[in-house]
Amino acid sequence: MELKKLLSYTRQAVDDYKLIEEGDHIAVGISGGKDSLTLLYALAGLRRFYPKKFTLMAITVDLGYDSFDLTPIKQLCEELKVPYHIVKTEIARILFHGDSVSDKAVKGSPCALCAKMRKGALNEAALELGCNKVAYAHHMDDVIETAFLSMIFEGRFYAFPPSTHLDRTQLVVIRPLLYVSEAEVKGFRNKMKLPVVANPCPADGHTQRAYVKNLIRQINLDHPGAKKQLFHAVLHGNIPGWQTDVAEEKENSIRYERKSIL
DSSP states (O other), rough: OOOHHHHHHHHHHHHHHHHOOOOEEEEOOSSHHHHHHHHHHHHHHHHHOOOEEEEEEEEEEEOTTTOOOOOOHHHHHHHOOOOOOEEEEEEHHHHHHTTTOHHHHHOTHHHHHHHHHHHHHHHHEEEEEEEESSOOOOHHHHHHHHHHHHHHHSSSOOOSSSSEEHHHHHHHHEOOTOOOOOHHHHHHHHHOOOOOOOOOOOTTTHHHHHHHHHHHHHHHHSSHHHHHHHHHHHHHHTTTTTOSOOOGGGGGGGGGGOOOOO
């Protein structure tokens, strides 16, 4: 995917859901994966021409793995002229009791606790650095997968909204990559040669989300275009936070008329 296309989809989501306002100080959560690095590129590019001026601060929560080298991320942030802050934690030790390859921890799937602690550390750092918003790198496939997870494991039709106000901290979480598919993110990673840092977590790939991702992939293989329809269902499913001021579907065609990548 070309940078121009990425910026177009990002701006469309930002405009549709009013994700950025004048004077916003936005913390970008950087895990080191392809999604967060694509988000960093998108917002750094949007910053150059978007009519509402905003600033960026890249933040990585270091979980404490010895093999987690963030040097390439630092270099990328310097190239994009985005300040970079690393939050040191011992989350890995807490989750795996010092054993980074614990089979018991993998089977127990500590993902929910890990996510809660990571988000807490990220939000705390964002507040300390003067940010009022935090950008997450959730893309279109994440939205669809979350809806499936909610239906299968919670018995309800739900997907996280484009923006979320956190009452306790008064931070606002925004998700500017909602109109970008994972396939496009992978294409952008390859084209731009993003310095992806491998995920050292032993539970990676052994989660309910990984199961649902494979399930949706198979459904889309059996029924080409199904993924497009699933995203359309979220957009028009009356889920709180997904409504926009755009009245005509033809004006929103970017959201679901994406046959080439869905």
